[in-house]
Amino acid sequence: MKGLRSLVVLGVALAWSHAAVAQKDTLALGMSVEPPHLDPTGGAAGSIREVTYANVYEGLTRIDRNGRVQPGLAESWTRADDGLAYTFRLRGGVKFHDGKDFSSADVKFTFDRAMASDSTNAQKWIFAPIAGVETPDARSVVIKLKYPVGNFLYNLGWGDAVIFAPESAANNKTNPVGTGPFKFERWVRGDRVELAKFDQYWNKDAIKLKRVSFRFIQDPSAQVSALRAGDLDAFPSLGAPETLDQFKADKRYRVVVGATEGETILAINNTKSPLNDVRVRRALAHAVDRKSVIDGAWSGYGTPIGSHFSPLHPAYVDLTGVYPYDPAKAKALLSEAGYPNGFALSMRLPPFPYAPRAGEIVAAQLAQVGIKANIELIQAPQWLTQVFRERQYDLTIVSHTEPLDINIYARDDYYFGYVNPAFKDLIARIDRTLDDGERNRLYGEAQRMIATDSVNVFLFQLPKLGVWNADLDGLWENSPIQANDVTQAYWKR
């Protein structure tokens, strides 16, 4: 009996030391929201991309951790001088997870499918400029455009433009087959998606992890518990900003505060009186103190913004000083517009964690200048249908998470109801400008224009609060595109 016990102890000790010596090659990564399915070409949910982008699927180009365009399945490309054609040279020796060889036919299939009339691609606009896709040989693709698009290569890096194979495309929602370094293993619905390294990946030596498990935990305090109990190695976008200090104080964790592409705004219905008066909108901007909103909503994490543009982008212009916090000025503007005693309006808030928190503070600040905002909390589908589609609102708070989306202000039917022909003209010029420097200058002009018109009150850039094991490296600090790219992640020991 005693001998047996010491044998067991010895066995455990051996197993333990073995585990300690062997390099760890698995990763358990937490996410707030479970994806509905795993097909980024047939659904808008960011969670789909947060599992699959760069890990399972690849596009012709890809967006790297700094938001720059990098070669993906296309190893190189050339653009015609008039900007109306792109010729891509495809990577050789690439295989899909089911063993099928990747070729130009798959690229043509993917784009034709996305452009088709029965396509359910959530970002169909990416493909709208395409006139046709030609495949001179198995490793060449020529994409002809109807008009030049300055951001075309960037747009092809979106998760919505990843390359599918005709044999597996229909089943990719539940059994994803891509060309990425990780292949789908299993999905315990409601709990986790597991991926395993794909042994035939074209660049397999660069991939350090053997298995990756994405685990879905919505409740912020449960996210913290899972990290602290060691059930998770990383939570790249933690929902509990108030707990960051406790992780910072603990050497076992690394806390990384980065930025997302989410411009968090107090959106204004520009079509409704009195909000259609620019003086009233400017008064709103002067009435809101961004710093206390950020402190209250996200524990002080988040960069103030003065227009609808990411501070990470080279074209960013700091416009936070255009309407500084000044309640007296706000009151004066309201009097000038004919509302010396203020007025009442509705603030319909979606259930995203930042919105109700920021909403309470903004409402209190508006009350200081005599504007009574009645807060109404609504569900996400109701927000999408009533606020976003049907414009039934006065004010709302939401984060616009798409990268480089200032062009939404050029859409007359967009939910802000902002109509400015000069701005539309400017965006059209940006779209057709192929020179990066000139395009960035025009982007600066666009930022100034919507700031001057005070279309919305621009609050802050939503941060990405990452907490992970101190021995883990290679995860993205910022989130220039919705993704949890684990292709460069590795354990330092």
Next chain:
Amino acid sequence: MIQFCLRRLATLCVTLIAASAVVFVVMEVLPGDPAVVMLGTEAQPETLAALRKQLGLDRPAPERYVTWLAGFVTGDLGLSQTYRVPVSELIADRLAITGPLALAAIVLSTAIALPLGLFAAARHRRLGDAGVMAFGQLGLAVPNFWFGLLLVLVFSISLGWLPAGGFPGWQGGIGPAMRALILPAVALALPQAAILARVARSAILDAMAEDYVRTARAKGLTRRAALWRHVLRNAMIPIVTIMGLQFSFLLAGAIIIENVFYLPGLGRLVFQAISQRDLIVVKDIVVLLAGTVVFINFVVDLLYAVLDPRLRSFRT
């Protein structure tokens, strides 16, 4: 008895049809288009139309109701709009967690509550009774999510004995799956046990004050013998009633605990389906739950008849 069963079966059918109509109408009028939810802010009208067609949402509501009901009756629960897998598969996956969890919680709470109730009743107005009543009060007052967090803090974070949550799936082996259910079962069971212990105590006290107990004692039975032979059986009726209610609650009402332990149970599936407007999943589960509740009530009624022979002769 057969007549009793038939009448109950008829009630079951009527309840199910009523529940199906109510849930269908409610999901129809609920603002929020499923196609918009799935395709998001950038979707173009033609893309939305294509998706609605794919989902069958372009057909008139009465037709969709009949198709769904016909499918439901024949055992075809349809395809989840968001997950794109059969709803029956989804529900089976979730029941494989919620079922054992609810069962463990009810067994645990009964195992705690009955002895406690009995103990308190036997020591009526003495220290033991006061202790049990205090436990009951505490159990009612402490919210179960807070108790769950406390368990995680002690047993997962500090001691590291059990996972903080999640569910590895039964295919990963029974051991890890059971370990994942221990803390949630305890968190669910204790508040339930507190309620049940109080009910048990008062039911036993009430029964002990009855005439037949005095008669039994007069015939020479000891206090203990009277308790076991006469009191307990009579006191079981209110206890079984409460247990039936608790079991129904545990099947779908455990959402909060499922969130704390991020368990993919049935409650969370319903919640998620409502917030994503996965209409078919909501409808199927609500009707199934309504059916389950009616069925549990039926079992409780049968238990009454087993416990109390007088109820059998009444031919209810």
